[in-house]
Amino acid sequence: MEEHNRENHILSTQAIKRMPYYLQYLKKLAGEGIEIVSAPSIAAHFNFTEIQVRKDFSAVSTTKGKPKSGFTVKELIYDMESILGYHSVNQAVLVGVGQLGRALLSYRGFENYGLKIVVAFDQDPETAGSKIAGVNVFASEKISDLCRRMNIPIGIITVPETAAQTVCDQLIAGGVKAIWNFAPVHLSVPQNILVQNENMAASLALLSKHLEEKIVSE
Amino acid sequence: MEEHNRENHILSTQAIKRMPYYLQYLKKLAGEGIEIVSAPSIAAHFNFTEIQVRKDFSAVSTTKGKPKSGFTVKELIYDMESILGYHSVNQAVLVGVGQLGRALLSYRGFENYGLKIVVAFDQDPETAGSKIAGVNVFASEKISDLCRRMNIPIGIITVPETAAQTVCDQLIAGGVKAIWNFAPVHLSVPQNILVQNENMAASLALLSKHLEEKIVSE
DNA sequence: CATTATTCGATATCATTATATCGATATGAT
DNA sequence: ATCATATCGATATAATGATATCGAATAATG
Missing domain, CATH: 3.40.50.720 (NAD(P)-binding Rossmann-like Domain)
Known part of the structure; x- marks a missing residue:
């Protein structure tokens, strides 16, 4: 039986550079009371492909996205901030x-x-x-x-x-x-x-x- | 008969980003009176591979490098500045x-x-x-x-x-x-x-x- | 003037990054 | 409950970028 842990998903240099952009936008969405967001909608905003967004998210997120709805904004924010070391100074x-x-x-x-x-x-x-x-x-x-x-x-x-x-x-x-x-x-x-x-x-x-x-x- | 013009050598985004670094260093060398420089010596300074340096140079330079000696510093500077639009404001x-x-x-x-x-x-x-x-x-x-x-x-x-x-x-x-x-x-x-x-x-x-x-x- | 060492340019291989494809799953509508 | 649709994750392909290989050229040396 295969285990699927986060460690498989490697975080490339380019992906790291994109994180602050995601983060800024996700925080804006959170401020507007939005709780769930999909990869395609994020992609549309940044002019990225939805595949790239999904990969980036899966590389940092501890939880999976839900088909037909998307990812939890709050969790993404938390995970990204952790990964980027914003929680420690x-x-x-x-x-x-x-x-x-x-x-x-x-x-x-x-x-x-x-x-x-x-x-x-x-x-x-x-x-x-x-x-x-x-x-x-x-x-x-x-x-x-x-x-x-x-x-x-x-x-x-x-x-x-x-x-x-x-x-x-x-x-x-x-x-x-x-x-x-x-x-x-x-x-x-x-x-x-x-x-x-x-x-x-x-x-x-x-x-x-x-x-x-x-x-x-x- | 094949024509070898500069247009074949494409200038990648990454290469463009390296140009200002080369330029800064080449100008320093020129200031020290150095007229010829080889790809390996440049590579050593920047911790790049000599192949990369050679490729970068050949993508911007109008003249070829000379085996066993290298490239003309002045010409490289001129070519890079032209490419980067430093001559026009x-x-x-x-x-x-x-x-x-x-x-x-x-x-x-x-x-x-x-x-x-x-x-x-x-x-x-x-x-x-x-x-x-x-x-x-x-x-x-x-x-x-x-x-x-x-x-x-x-x-x-x-x-x-x-x-x-x-x-x-x-x-x-x-x-x-x-x-x-x-x-x-x-x-x-x-x-x-x-x-x-x-x-x-x-x-x-x-x-x-x-x-x-x-x-x-x- | 031949030999050797160094650098060159071109082509080929490898690594990284981005995009495309496709089956699976959840939501909402009939 | 079933069906249609949007989104998901995983794997496969393509594009970009970096490095390795190798024959050719040239300067220095004996």
Whole structure:
């Protein structure tokens, strides 16, 4: 007799990226009092295929969908939030308190995504010592030491590209496990460290390519 | 007799995303006076395979690489910049002058990527009428009209998620061809309009998934 | 001037991701 | 109760993207 547990359904990288979109929409539906939702209706909203939606859901959901009706909105929300780690909060530090750094510090929404920026760093002695959006800013020399002592798993890099690799090395020296990199450079890191690049130049590349209409689809 | 022109080599979406990284590195090399570069050396730097680098290069380059030596740095830079449209400048408007909007307006680096933000919009009557980083801010009601009159191809959305679809519709009504969306929502648009999402929640999802070590590679 | 080592380009294979097909099951209508 | 229909899950196929293989080219070396 076969056992059907969730572990068979693997969650691909692409699927993970779609989760926040599903989640946002499901929460909106829940807010409107909708309790059951079908894969085809979700697919219609996002312009996905219903098969893809069904697969994505089955990869994260602990319960099955019901033929002819669909999935329970609340359960989907709960399951996705669990999978994405929104129920536990990860602490992060941010390095580089320029315009972008300040914007990220001021964006309180991250806590909904399980991320809390607890400390920031900046090279400028003026900025270091100040407090931005309730977060203390320290001098960059203290990165490694503080990260290690506070056992911080995530580092956010919002420094100019020339400083990015140095900062990255300091974060890793401080024991950080994952790096969210907003500098438009490639960072060299050891195997076990994840670098998540938020490279706007890359997005822009797709944009302008589209405007030239020579692109090959996605 | 077969003709070998560049048109055979198609440029995939993923390859386009890699271009800004190559470009950044190639420019650094050029700054150091390096004139020739090989695929294996580039691959080593990025932790890519040399085959991938070679394929990417051959998809954009007008000239061929030379066995035993490599590619001409200058030519690669020129070809990539052309492909990515950095030589011509696209005008854009930005809607939503909050923290993030201000950060983007202040970031002058976009002009290197062929993007120039010429006008901004905001709902708040205080903000509208002001000037941020040299860019005039107008009231949101004027979006469609101004975009159409100035023939703007790109709209940047940095408003809260509740307002994003409305703004999106206004931009499209104004004739915008591509949208760079920083709001964490799916936008519904006609077929011919490109939406490039810059969803930090999606990146965060991958980050925290990695921290749980349950992820399935990339 | 022949030999060797390195890189190139083209074609082939493999991996990942997305879509299509189809039988099974639940809901609502007759 | 039976039938029609919408949706489900599972398996199969297709598309996209990454990697491996291999002969050809060229620069450096003896």
